Amino acid sequence: MDALIERAAKDITSAKYVAALTGAGISVESGIPPFRGKGGVWEKIDPSYAEINRFMRDPADVWRVLIKEMKDLIDRAKPNNGHKGLAKLEEMGILKTVITQNVDGLHQMAGNTDVIEFHGSFARLQCMMCDKTCHSREVDLSEIPPRCECGGIYRPDIIFFGEIIPPETLRRSGDIASQCDVMLVVGTSAIVQPAATMPIIAKQSGAKVIEINPERTPLTGSISDYLIMGKAGEVMNGIISVISDR
Ligand code: APR
Secondary structure: OHHHHHHHHHHHHOOOOEEEEEOHHHHHHHOOOOOOOOOOHHHHOOHHHHEHHHHHHOHHHHHHHHHHHHHHHHHHOOOOHHHHHHHHHHHOOOEEEEEEOOOOOHHHHHOOOOEEEOOEEEEEEEEOOOOOEEEHHHOOOOOOOOEOOOOOEEEEEEOOEOOOOOHHHHHHHHHHHHHOOEEEEEOOOOOOOOOOHHHHHHHHOOOEEEEEOOOOOOOOOOOOOEEEOOOHHHHHHHHHHHHHHO
């Protein structure tokens, strides 16, 4: 692993434009479970709870079973060394943009300023009746489902399965993927589309793709140049300390 960390530090510092694509795995060390695999959310909760049709049919049920539980975990979570490492890379002038599939806001909390929230964010709610948006902190979540003053039910500003990614989000992410010369792919199983296409676009445009994940993914050995097998926090710490010592 040390040799790969050295290699990543070298690739990152010699790049002109580094971008990152992150997934649930980067927040595992902050106490938020991933979706897939051991201990994942989908082991406990049927993934159909994340489908827009199910939410529209019975928002109260989806709020109770999925959203409230995830929101409580997210509200308690703090950025870990994985998030902090990416923030440090931005501070060093190396990393430009984080494209994240996470809805937990931890990259911004760690200090990254250009974060594309590919699947939206739990930080914002939108009334399904009058379209008013607000910060979820301003809403009383002890009553489920939470309601706007117009009586409408609030939905979280996240992308459910069956919803499209906002075109501007998709366009900007695609542009970044095709322009970067290194893409760090951290803590994603890389199976949910279209997010998983970003490393493919990066690779096809000539970028190096570096994966950080304790497990192999469909990108490993084909799209990614190499996989640093380990936890995001530990690996990012390693990379930052090699770069700082140079
Ligand atoms: N550090 C880095 N990676 C980790 C860690 C860790 N400490 N722990 C687990 N992982 C890896 C797993 O090996 C797995 O590859 O994180 C990945 C998590 O995969 P998923 O749970 O599938 O998360 P993600 O890729 O973000 O899912 C994409 O699916 O359900 C939807 O909308 C949801 O945005 C989510 C999307």
